[in-house]
Amino acid sequence: MEKFLIEGGHKLNGEVSxxxxxxxxxxxxxxxxxxxxxxxxxxxxxxxDVVSMINILESIGVKTKWVDGDIHIDSSNITxxxxxxxxxxxxxxxxxxxxxxxxxxxxxxxxxPGGCEIGLRPIDLHLKGLKDLNVIVTEEGGYIYFDGKxxxxxxxxxxxxxxxxxxxxxxxxVLTNGVTVLTNAAKEPEIVALADFLQVMGAKIGGxxxxxxxxxxxxxxxxAVFTPIPDRISAGTFLLAGAIxxxxxxxxxxxxxxxxxxxSKIDGVAGDIKAYRNEIYIKGYKKHKSVNLxxxxxxxxxxxxxxxxxxxxxxxxxxTSIVVENMFETRFxxxxxxxxxxxxxxxxxxxxxxxxxxxxxGAQVSASDLRAGAALxxxxxxxxxxxxxxxxxxxxxxxxxxxxxxxxxGASIKRVDN
Ligand code: EPZ
Numbered sequence: 001m002e003k004f005l006i007e008g009g010h011k012l013n014g015e016v017s018x019x020x021x022x023x024x025x026x027x028x029x030x031x032x033x034x035x036x037x038x039x040x041x042x043x044x045x046x047x048x049d050v051v052s053m054i055n056i057l058e059s060i061g062v063k064t065k066w067v068d069g070d071i072h073i074d075s076s077n078i079t080x081x082x083x084x085x086x087x088x089x090x091x092x093x094x095x096x097x098x099x100x101x102x103x104x105x106x107x108x109x110x111x112x113p114g115g116c117e118i119g120l121r122p123i124d125l126h127l128k129g130l131k132d133l134n135v136i137v138t139e140e141g142g143y144i145y146f147d148g149k150x151x152x153x154x155x156x157x158x159x160x161x162x163x164x165x166x167x168x169x170x171x172x173x174v175l176t177n178g179v180t181v182l183t184n185a186a187k188e189p190e191i192v193a194l195a196d197f198l199q200v201m202g203a204k205i206g207g208x209x210x211x212x213x214x215x216x217x218x219x220x221x222x223x224a225v226f227t228p229i230p231d232r233i234s235a236g237t238f239l240l241a242g243a244i245x246x247x248x249x250x251x252x253x254x255x256x257x258x259x260x261x262x263x264s265k266i267d268g269v270a271g272d273i274k275a276y277r278n279e280i281y282i283k284g285y286k287k288h289k290s291v292n293l294x295x296x297x298x299x300x301x302x303x304x305x306x307x308x309x310x311x312x313x314x315x316x317x318x319x320t321s322i323v324v325e326n327m328f329e330t331r332f333x334x335x336x337x338x339x340x341x342x343x344x345x346x347x348x349x350x351x352x353x354x355x356x357x358x359x360x361x362g363a364q365v366s367a368s369d370l371r372a373g374a375a376l377x378x379x380x381x382x383x384x385x386x387x388x389x390x391x392x393x394x395x396x397x398x399x400x401x402x403x404x405x406x407x408x409x410g411a412s413i414k415r416v417d418n
Contacts, residue, residue, distance in 0.1 A: 003390040004403055006380035007412035008362060011247035011284075014409045018235045018254050019045035020228035022398045023093075024190045027167045028197050028228060029053045030096040032073040033062060034103050034175060035201055037223030044071040044228070048397040049091050056087045056094055060101070075104070082109040089113065095123055096164060099171035102135060102148040110144050117368040119328035125158055125165035132156040133172055133180065153178025153217055161186040161211065161298045167194055173215040174203040182213040188299040189258045193229045200224040230278070232258040233305040234399060237374050239282050240309045241406065243270040244316065244382045246284040249409060256280045261302040262310070265291045270313060290319030290356055296327050308334040308375035315343040316382055317356035324351045334372035337365035341383055364388040370398040377402070381411055390418060 020043050029050070032039040044050060046066070054064050054071070061079030065072045081101055088094040088111050101108040112123065127137050127144070132154050136147040153176055158165055166186040171194075173180040185191070187209055195208030201224045204216040235254035242249030243266055256263065256275035263280070267273040270288035274281045291314060296304040304327035314321040315338055325331045332352055335345050341360040346353045362385030367373025373395035380387030389395075392415065395402055403413045 001390060001418040002392050002415055003388050003418050004377060004380070004392050005414050005416055006377065006387045006389065008380055008383040008385060008387060010245065010381070010410050010412050012241050012245045012249050012381065012406070012409040012411055013247045015250045015252055016238050016405050016409055017252040018231050018238065019043070019047075019400050021190060021231035021233070022047055022049055023163070024193045024228040025050055026053050026091075026093040027096055027190060027194045028226065029057060029073070030093065030100045030167070031171055031194060031197060033057065033075045033078065033097065033100040034171060034198075035221040035223055036076040039073040039075070039223050040225040041071045041073070042225065042227040043069055045400045047400050048393065049093070052087065052091045053093060056083060056097060059084045059087060078105060081105055081107050083111070085111045092116065092121060093164070095126060096167050096171065098126070098146055099130070099168035102130070102146055102151070102172045103175040106148040106151070108146040111142055112144065117333050117372070118331040125160060125162045126168045129156050129158065129165055129169040130172055133169070133176060135172065148172070148176070151176045153180040153215070155181045156183070158182070158184040160184070163188050163190065166191055166213070170194060170198070170205065170213065170215060173217060174198055174205065175219070175221065176217040178217055180215045180217070182215070183211060185211050185213045186298060187211060189229055189232065189255070197224060197226045200226055229258070230254045233303065233371070235259060235280065236262045236303070236306045237309050237378070237399070238405070239280060240266075240306070240313050241378055241381060241409070242282040243284040243288065244313050244378050246286045247409070248281070248283045250279055250281045252279045254278060254280060261300060262306055265294065265302065265310070270317070287318050290314055290317035290321040292319070293322050293324070295324040304328060304331060305371050307331060308371045309378055311335070311345075311352060311354060312338065312375040312379040314354040315345070315357065315379065316359060319356055321354045321356075322351055323354065326350060333368035334375045337372070337376055338379055340365055341379055341387065359384055361385055362387040364390065367391045367394040370394050374399060374402070377406070377413070381406070
């Protein structure tokens with residue numbers, strides 16, 4: 001197992017460019033199965049979760065090829081409708097494939113994707129939505145069987161604006177006869193990007209980005225060439241790296257309009273921010289005030305995927321903050337590790353009360369999931385002494401060359417074998 005060795009206390013300064021969004025690319029890869037023509041996803045990040053999703057596509061007969069940083073996908077000859085158990089348990093987003101396989105060949109088989117360190121992650125909303133499309137869903141021996149030969153458009157209401165359930169239902173509906181009206185849909189930018197991609201392929205879909213999405217099923221979808229949106233969570237992570245070290249960081253090739261919740265929380269509190277069309281700049285304060293309250297919400301609220309990272313920032317704020325994690329049941333695994341670094345945090349159910357300390361100190365800490373791992377790296381950049389972050393393969397799931405990008409900003413960080 002590999003680990004990061006980080007020597008804290010270095011201000012980060014300079015420019016860093018973010019990759020295309022992991023959570024956009026994973027949905028686009030799943031949707032590429034909906035056509036038998038060539039799909040090209042431009043500037044595809046070669047991160048672990050993307051590679052895992054590509055392996056799942058290959059396991060059902062999809063042909064893929066990396067060409068100069070783009071991924072070419074040929075789903076003309078799908079040979080299987082079953083998502084392999086080992087691969088399905090590797091990444092949550094495997095469940096999105098059910099909708100696209102159903103849309104394309106009208107039947108699918110999968111296992112329940114595993115829960116993970118951040119919560120139970122049930123799929124009841126996915127299953128209810130597919131059943132509302134008249135897909136016959138049966139469970140036997142840990143497998144779920146989907147029969148969509150009589151699927152038809154319908155009105156579907158999500159009890160919760162689940163990102164994955166919204167994406168799954170969209171992908172199942174675009175090739176299904178009739179009109180589907182999805183209400184209480186997720187509004188994340190990744191949903192808008194998926195709808196844009198499907199429209200390029202010839203889908204009839206409107207309302208993405210709002211809570212009501214309308215889809216009119218078509219007979220066939222064409223191939224497409226598409227560029228995913230920038231990764232707003234990676235961009236936020238680098239912005240917080242500038243804030244926690246009191247440095248001056250410019251994040252390029254990002255989309256500040258997708259980052260309003262973070263910007264409004266830290267601008268003038270942890271640093272001075274200037275946002276432009278596709279770059280954002282922060283001049284971090286030497287000692288920053290606390291943000292007081294963070295409550296994670298569905299987009300456009302504060303993103304749960306930046307909760308661990310801002311928790312790390314608040315550990316060294318001047319004051320006390322409360323972070324409420326409304327999206328996942330157990331997304332405070334990073335707290336145990338931050339306490340090893342001298343943080344002063346109390347967790348009560350969904351709330352973490354963080355009393356800022358003068359500074360953290362180095363320790364050996366473990367990454368429980370990719371965002372918790374990123375948070376521990378941020379803490380290590382600030383802490384006195386050397387911090388060892390183990391289990392960095394979790395970070396590699398969603399951050400491409402994370403340590404190299406931080407080193408380019410002046411961080412003292414290196415990857416070594418455990
Ligand atoms: C997506 O996960 C993202 N993953 C997550 O990013 C992100 O944290 C999450 O959306 C919320 O923004 C991908 O896009 C691959 P949800 P998803 O369904 O779709 C509950 C990262 O770090 N729920 O919106 O699984 C669920 O338990 C990852 O990049 C049900 O109850 O999230 C959670 O409490 C982590 N039943 C809430 O909804 C369901 O059927 C939000 O989950 C589905 C979800």
